[in-house]
Amino acid sequence: MIKRQYSGNERRARNYIWNAAGRYDFEPSFLAFSPDGSPDMYYNLVIGLAYKWLDMEAIQEFIKRYSASRSAEEFDDLFWLGLENCVYEKEIGERPVLEKLRREKAEAWFKSSADMSRQQMEMQSMTVYEQQMIRWSEVLGRFCHTGKRSLALAGRLLFSGSLDAEGAVGEMTGILLDFFRTDISRLKEGGERKGILSGLSLPGLPWKAPRQRLFLRTGDGRGDLDTNVRLGHTMNRRVSLPSGPDMDFVRAAFGEPSLPEREMTALEADCCRDLHAACRLHVTDGVRKEQGREAFGELSGILKRAADQEKANRRFVSDNALLIHESIRELSARLDLLFAEYFRRMPERGRSGSLIPEKAYRLKVFRDPSVFLPGRGADRKKRGGHPASGRFHVQNECAGDHSLRGVYHGREPGKDPYPGPGPDLSDDPGHYRSGETQEHSGEELRQDLPVFLRRLEPGRTCLSGAPVSA
């Protein structure tokens, strides 16, 4: 009998899955590994239980439908989070150890996320991160404060144990529509992603299997596979100039330089920087000296080897087109995710609080009163959760704080709202008080809108004053 050969960890992962599924007659499409490469026991059991309890063909068909989306990985992770609860509820009666394993999983998640650097966190979807935090907090009985939207999503991701595959797919379809404005029925069906690397690992979430990794290397290609996933040039310094024999060869092969050396040096200093720091320029009219013939023969050999290499490169690209295409797609998705997270992490807006100047126009143009930031003190309290997440959010808050500080103080024209000691502001077209907490409603602001719209000029922070129409 011919049996497929698996690596040790892959075989362990498959065994977890087969064991949980109670059958060995299928090749799992998903495997779960921890970031250190060892199989993730709990999630592999979840995958196996999904095979046991749900129609995995329907699940895979659904996943395939959004697989072309750039957020496919994010959707995968959320979908598995939903399925986790579903199969947990189905199986817990038959396999009580799941409760303990689930708790261990939750503890391990918090431990790994506490050790995670800011850069690592930014490389993953914050939505997934938040949802995991909510799920595992709940498992451990910890209190986890987060935004209403996240809580609502977390509630929807608690797929009931009474659902079948069709029900789970229906739930996820609704979630994608309600929370991600993604109508699955309108998505162009993507290709089969099976066998393509999903990129960097999220701690303990299922990966596509079998995994492949496209290593982009520098140097001579003999580097260590484990460490050198690295793009770009290894050196940011100028390399030493070619030695005499090299220059002789270049001259002989391509012709004498047509620019004086001083100009060439200036030109190289201007062009050969950063990634091109190791490059040299050679400007020539193509006139070669007689002694170049011999060197030219050598050049022909080089050109032939280069042509062969080009062919080999093209063949490689052609043979690995799917892998390369998917890698580019994954990288693009990661970048999209990164940018999207910055937008998503913008503070929630409300109808009262501190005015967000750059959003003020929405009140006038779109009749959108949500141009205020709710009180930050309360906001910070709301974000409890894990210390790491707290630190992360505080860092973000600090990073974005400068533009948000301050409150708009509406007042009647010519009337100082702060009588008493201090500077007379009655002639001041407006003022901006750092750290004030006085709040105004959208309706109040609407009265004064023309004033501050006028004041919202580049570089200005004063937001109040006489009506424009005056």
Next chain:
Amino acid sequence: MAELTELLEKEGVDKGLLAGAAEFRKAYPADPDFADRIPEVSALYYGKTVWEEAVAVLLSGRNLLLAGPKATGKNLLCENLAALFGRPVWNVSFHIGTDAAGLIGTDTFDGEKVSFRKGPVCMSAEKGGFCILDEINMARNESLAVLHAALDHRRIIDVPGYDLIRVDRAARFIATMNYGYAGTRDLNEALSSRFAIITMPQITEENMLRLLRRNFPDISERIAGQFVKLFGELARKAEKSEISDRAVDMRGMLDALDLIRQGLSSGQALELTIVSKTFDRYEQTLIRDCIGSRIPADLDRSVVFAG
């Protein structure tokens, strides 16, 4: 004996067959000199169909071959059958070096003269006992040829230079074999045709649960259920060749529970009695993974025996 008959009646074993066994006991009372060779029932084999088939075969005067994988209860059934029929047992464990002398007997010098010292096959044949030929396919076929005449209709053992031994009417030969086991070989046709062969099924979950309850009456229902499921999962894994069947060990399961009762944690006990049955480190990992997804490693006796 009455207790065993009652248990089998409860199991639903055909009453006619049980009555037949009772008549057999009455017709062939065991030699009191060998009464201590009649086994006591320490554990019961569960499986109505197999019981009925085995009792019918023995009542009809035929010999029995129990074939099946490890942990299917072959030896337990042998002992239970001997107890039911009230027969003394001679046990022969076969190995690659087993020869005719080891089975039939050998010449020995008693200080005055050379005499024949009977082996287990001769003894059981003469005394009307049950001769259990354990792992019969471990021995070379040629060394088993000496048994042919004893096992077929002739029912004789012709020892060269000695008397012809006739097999007692109450004597039976019960062989066990596990095909695919390391070191085993196929039984040749000449030998296998002299047995009625029962292919032993893997114990069912329900029967294993009853076995555990019988051995550990105070075991927690929930924990017993998980041990049963674990055994099934290991058996399935061995069946699919993901692991060898060394870990599919019923005795190991019972031993593990015994060690937990002695004070070890479930993880320690299962490590000693199940995981360590194989010496391949990677296979041990797979077995540990399987155990870990069923039985928490920190269960102690207060939890396991809380029933």
